Amino acid sequence: MIAPAVALRDVTCRFHTTRALKEGIPAYVAVDQTSLKIANGEFVSVIGPTGCGKSTLLNVTAGLLKPSEGSVEIFGDILRGLNAKAGYMFQADSLLPWRTALENVTLGLEYRRVPAPEATAHAMEWLDRVGLGGFGDRYPHQLSGGMRKRVSLAQMLILDPKILLMDEPFSALDVQTRVLMENELLELWSADRKSVLFITHDLEEAIALSDRVIALSAGPGTHPIGEWAIDLPRPRDIAEIRLAPRFVELHRLIWETMKEEVLKGYVQSQRK
Amino acid sequence: MSKASGNKSGLRGPMLRFWQALLLLVVFAVWQALVVTNVLPKFFFGEPIKVLTRAVTWFTTGTIWPHLATTLLETVLAFVIGATSALVIGLWLALNPTASALTEPYIKAMNSMPRVILAPIFAVWFGLGIWSKVALGITLVFFVVFFNVYQGIREVSPVVLANTRMLGASRSQLLRTVYLPSATSWVLSSLHTAVGMAFVGAVVGEYLGSSKGVGYLILQAEGVFDVNTVFAGILVLTIFALLLDGLVGLVEKRLLVWRPAPAGSEAH
Ligand SMILES: Nc1ncnc2c1ncn2[C@@H]1O[C@H](COP(=O)(O)OP(=O)(O)O)[C@@H](O)[C@H]1O
Ligand SMILES: [Mg+2]
Numbered sequence: 001m002i003a004p005a006v007a008l009r010d011v012t013c014r015f016h017t018t019r020a021l022k023e024g025i026p027a028y029v030a031v032d033q034t035s036l037k038i039a040n041g042e043f044v045s046v047i048g049p050t051g052c053g054k055s056t057l058l059n060v061t062a063g064l065l066k067p068s069e070g071s072v073e074i075f076g077d078i079l080r081g082l083n084a085k086a087g088y089m090f091q092a093d094s095l096l097p098w099r100t101a102l103e104n105v106t107l108g109l110e111y112r113r114v115p116a117p118e119a120t121a122h123a124m125e126w127l128d129r130v131g132l133g134g135f136g137d138r139y140p141h142q143l144s145g146g147m148r149k150r151v152s153l154a155q156m157l158i159l160d161p162k163i164l165l166m167d168e169p170f171s172a173l174d175v176q177t178r179v180l181m182e183n184e185l186l187e188l189w190s191a192d193r194k195s196v197l198f199i200t201h202d203l204e205e206a207i208a209l210s211d212r213v214i215a216l217s218a219g220p221g222t223h224p225i226g227e228w229a230i231d232l233p234r235p236r237d238i239a240e241i242r243l244a245p246r247f248v249e250l251h252r253l254i255w256e257t258m259k260e261e262v263l264k265g266y267v268q269s270q271r272k
Numbered sequence: 273m274s275k276a277s278g279n280k281s282g283l284r285g286p287m288l289r290f291w292q293a294l295l296l297l298v299v300f301a302v303w304q305a306l307v308v309t310n311v312l313p314k315f316f317f318g319e320p321i322k323v324l325t326r327a328v329t330w331f332t333t334g335t336i337w338p339h340l341a342t343t344l345l346e347t348v349l350a351f352v353i354g355a356t357s358a359l360v361i362g363l364w365l366a367l368n369p370t371a372s373a374l375t376e377p378y379i380k381a382m383n384s385m386p387r388v389i390l391a392p393i394f395a396v397w398f399g400l401g402i403w404s405k406v407a408l409g410i411t412l413v414f415f416v417v418f419f420n421v422y423q424g425i426r427e428v429s430p431v432v433l434a435n436t437r438m439l440g441a442s443r444s445q446l447l448r449t450v451y452l453p454s455a456t457s458w459v460l461s462s463l464h465t466a467v468g469m470a471f472v473g474a475v476v477g478e479y480l481g482s483s484k485g486v487g488y489l490i491l492q493a494e495g496v497f498d499v500n501t502v503f504a505g506i507l508v509l510t511i512f513a514l515l516l517d518g519l520v521g522l523v524e525k526r527l528l529v530w531r532p533a534p535a536g537s538e539a540h
Contacts, residue, residue, distance in 0.1 A: 090431050108439035
């Protein structure tokens with residue numbers, strides 16, 4: 001059997017704030033004893049209330065954050081340092097503002113010392129593929145939010161990572177742009193079936209995109225509280241699939257479990 | 273007639289320029305009148321007409337050029353050397369927490385010291401030629417740029433950093449593609465101040481002891497109580513400071529195309 005693309009084993013993440021250290025308050029446990037697996041080529045969404053520790057989990061998988069306990073395995077190998085097999089799409093803007101869209105897309109190739117003409121040609125192809133053919137010479141501030149996300153997508157995909165880590169990539173977009181981007185993502189993904197760990201706080205988005213949805217509890221001490229296989233047929237159209245009876249059924253099923261946690265998360269955010 | 277829109281004062285373009293010029297003319301006229309009628313003593317306040325004649329003759333006879341060239345050379349050298357060293361040292365310190373913690377109090381102390389006071393020391397060290405002025409200019413430029421470089425490094429968004437690391441940047445690639453451009457953009461936005469400082473360093477240095485430069489002309493004229501020439505020197509310095517500032521503005525516009533235009537200003 002092929003090893004899973006990602007396997008988190010009993011991962012716990014604690015945060016020590018300087019104030020907490022001084023006053024002897026115990027560290028904040030963001031993620032508690034969490035295990036999850038993503039099979040090769042699987043699209044998995046992780047969903048949970050805001051502030052529960054989704055980004056933390058993703059950072060651990062990316063190798064940007066070392067878990068306090070537990071281990072991360074990538075295709076069967078223990079992860080040390082950065083995860084070179086993964087591409088990461090951040091929630092916030094992550095483009096270099098002083099580089100044009102094209103120059104942002106070539107960035108990763110530049111780091112790999114690919115000759116400039118070759119990198120540029122390749123980046124132009126990718127800009128075309130994400131629908132930004134004519135916008136290569138624009139700077140990020142001259143692009144809309146949706147366009148910047150497309151550039152980020154091209155910037156990540158040009159390196160052909162085996163694993164995609166996506167942190168609420170479309171949460172800042174308006175509904176129409178979002179549906180467009182989700183469809184595009186599915187289309188790109190279906191071309192070569194990368195393994196995807198997709199973070200969102202939007203249940204509909206999670207169901208529409210994924211093979212599997214994992215729900216997290218509210219923090220502190222976040223851990224998975226449920227897991228559902230999404231047996232909707234592919235290829236899917238994001239706008240249409242929401243109307244399918246099976247979609248509605250899955251939505252109700254997952255929401256039943258999550259309702260309580262969302263409420264808990266809300267109460268906690270009020271207390272802060 | 274409809275009021276011109278887009279400008280609160282209602283004055284725009286050529287009309288505004290005309291009134292601005294007129295305002296200047298009126299000030300000079302009043303000054304001239306006060307001096308001619310002996311309300312203000314000529315000896316201390318000079319005569320605008322003579323000041324202007326003086327300035328114009330400098331240019332028509334060409335006597336001002338070697339002095340201006342000297343002052344500008346000192347300004348440029350002070351700026352280039354000061355800014356480059358501040359960029360290098362600033363980058364190095366900003367990326368080395370230990371070195372930065374170690375030197376912090378001394379950098380703060382040197383920054384709060386009134387550095388003009390160093391001019392006599394520089395005169396002793398470097399003589400009365402251009403280098404003592406350049407040195408003074410450097411001490412003024414250095415800190416302006418240094419703190420901006422520091423800010424530029426600190427302002428790099430952690431998300432941008434994480435992103436470039438995930439794209440596979442090595443440490444030196446990170447420096448070249450993220451830290452350096454960010455620091456440079458901050459340096460560029462402090463360009464006006466930095467160039468102004470270099471100019472101040474040159475003129476003050478000259479004024480405190482030199483054998484060439486516009487500051488020297490002023491020093492000399494003052495020695496013989498020639499107030500008109502002092503004013504003429506100030507006039508020339510002001511005009512060149514403005515030209516220099518305009519030039520810096522052009523450079524800044526060229527190099528910072530990637531920046532969003534500040535709110536309220538027109539997009540290019
Ligand atoms: N570097 C950090 N230091 C201290 N606390 C942190 C840090 N990063 C995240 N946290 C805390 O951990 C919790 C989970 O954060 P995060 O993973 O960003 O949540 P999510 O992405 O689900 O909104 C939050 O309560 C947050 O305040
Ligand atoms: Mg998050």
